[in-house]
Amino acid sequence: MTKNTKFRTPDCGLTKVQQMLGGKWKLLLLWYLSEETRRFGEIRRCFPEITEAMLTKQLRELEQDKLIHREVFKVVPPRVEYSLTDLGSKFFPIIEAMYDWGEENLKN
Amino acid sequence: MTKNTKFRTPDCGLTKVQQMLGGKWKLLLLWYLSEETRRFGEIRRCFPEITEAMLTKQLRELEQDKLIHREVFKVVPPRVEYSLTDLGSKFFPIIEAMYDWGEENLKN
DNA sequence: CCGTATCCGGAATGATACTG
DNA sequence: CAGTATCATTCCGGATACGG
Numbered sequence: 001m002t003k004n005t006k007f008r009t010p011d012c013g014l015t016k017v018q019q020m021l022g023g024k025w026k027l028l029l030l031w032y033l034s035e036e037t038r039r040f041g042e043i044r045r046c047f048p049e050i051t052e053a054m055l056t057k058q059l060r061e062l063e064q065d066k067l068i069h070r071e072v073f074k075v076v077p078p079r080v081e082y083s084l085t086d087l088g089s090k091f092f093p094i095i096e097a098m099y100d101w102g103e104e105n106l107k108n
Numbered sequence: 109m110t111k112n113t114k115f116r117t118p119d120c121g122l123t124k125v126q127q128m129l130g131g132k133w134k135l136l137l138l139w140y141l142s143e144e145t146r147r148f149g150e151i152r153r154c155f156p157e158i159t160e161a162m163l164t165k166q167l168r169e170l171e172q173d174k175l176i177h178r179e180v181f182k183v184v185p186p187r188v189e190y191s192l193t194d195l196g197s198k199f200f201p202i203i204e205a206m207y208d209w210g211e212e213n214l215k216n
Numbered sequence: 217c218c219g220t221a222t223c224c225g226g227a228a229t230g231a232t233a234c235t236g
Numbered sequence: 237c238a239g240t241a242t243c244a245t246t247c248c249g250g251a252t253a254c255g256g
Contacts (some may be wrong), residue, residue, distance in 0.1 A: 001255055011209070012207070012211075013206070013207045013208065013209065013211035013212075014135055014136060014139060014203065014206055014207045014210055014211025015136065015209040015210075015213060016210045016214045017135075017206045017207070017214075018135050018136075018216075019157070022130070022132075022248090023154060023248085023249095024126070024130075024248080024249070025249095027122055027125075027126050028122060028123065028126075031122060039217090039218095040217075040218055040219080041217065041218075044218090050144070050249095050250095051249080051251070051252095052218085052219070053219090053220080053221085053249090053250080053251085053252095054248090054249055054250070056218085056219060056220080057248095057249090062222095072147065072218095076217090077217045077218080078217050078218055078219080078256085079217075079218085080217085080218060080219085084153055087213055090209065090213065091209055093205070094202060094205045094206055094209060095122065097123055097201070097202045097205065098125045099120070099121045099122040099125070100121065100201055101121065101125065101198065102120070102121025102122055102123075102124045102125040103120075104120035104121075105195055105198065106121060106124045106125075106128075116232070129237090131228085132228080132229075132246085147237085148238055148239075149237065149238075149239070152238090158223095158229095158230095159229080159230055159231070159232090160238080160239070161229090161230080161231090161232095161239090161240075162228090162229060162242090163239095164238085164239065164240085165228095165229095176247075180238095183239045184237090185238080186236085186237050186238055186239085187238085188237080188238060188239085
């Protein structure tokens with residue numbers, strides 16, 4: 001017998017994670033938001049390579065997956081803040097582990 | 109100042125990890141191979157949803173990234189075995205953490 | 217300031233047939 | 237058994253323009 005027969009269910013945790021974080025920028029965005037709450041404009045300036053449309057899309061997907069929280073302040077000019085949810089925070093150590101592994105093992 | 113200014117280098121570890129594991133099946137394949145060395149046919153039977161062409165491609169990419177080792181036995185009929193490299197093994201705890209996080213937090 | 221709407225190209229993935 | 241070769245398709249991400 002093998003150890004990990006559990007892993008082959010169609011909705012196994014790993015499959016879901018892969019789907020949730022498949023977006024090209026999601027890990028980076030989560031990492032950035034883990035530092036502190038950020039306004040939309042801050043995020044945009046920090047990631048100039050992402051177009052606004054794409055940035056909005058990825059943020060909304062992260063919100064739907066309950067990894068980040070989006071708060072709209074009804075003021076003029078508008079103000080929108082993004083922050084990690086508890087769920088997102090719980091995932092953060094994994095992101096750090098991936099970063100560390102990458103830094104340690106993928107030098108060039 | 110923010111804590112993680114390091115994370116925004118263009119070739120930061122996290123970006124590389126995302127690129128390496130972006131493939132739709134790579135996490136699952138690594139997980140599967142972490143159990144033990146597998147022959148091509150075994151892998152194919154375990155993942156019937158992946159076409160042969162795609163499976164070959166993803167395995168070769170993992171090999172190029174030095175996460176898995178591919179060994180060809182020159183016999184008839186041919187025999188090819190795949191196994192994790194040391195580098196791949198070092199990444200395994202992260203996969204487990206992702207799996208656990210998914211199982212714990214993404215129940216429907 | 218913080219978005220949405222629309223269109224588009226190319227990469228990622230898939231289906232099918234064939235081979236040493 | 238373990239692949240290649242081709243062709244089709246889907247889908248992610250990008251460019252650009254416009255809106256409350």
